[in-house]
Amino acid sequence: MATHYEGEPCDNTAKFYKWVKYLKKQNEKTAFENLNYTVFGLGDTAYEQFNAMGIYFDKVFQDLGGKRLYPSGDGNSET
Secondary structure, eight states: BBBBBTEEEEEGGGGHHHHHHHHHTTHHHHTTTTTEOOOOEOOTTTTTTTTTTHHHHHHHHTTTTOOSSSEEEEETTTT
């Protein structure tokens, strides 16, 4: 998951982000119960909200019932 500017989703992720945020707001607990996932976040440490989307999706996938297979990873375009 790439983070754009100061913690925003990229254009190609915006609709998915909005949908997942809606599910979370509806207090959905089982929407992703059949999802096994690993998140790799892409960001830039020059921005205050480094890898905000990766961090967000890693947490919300679990909150929605998903099963994390491996710890999330972070990629930094600054290095």
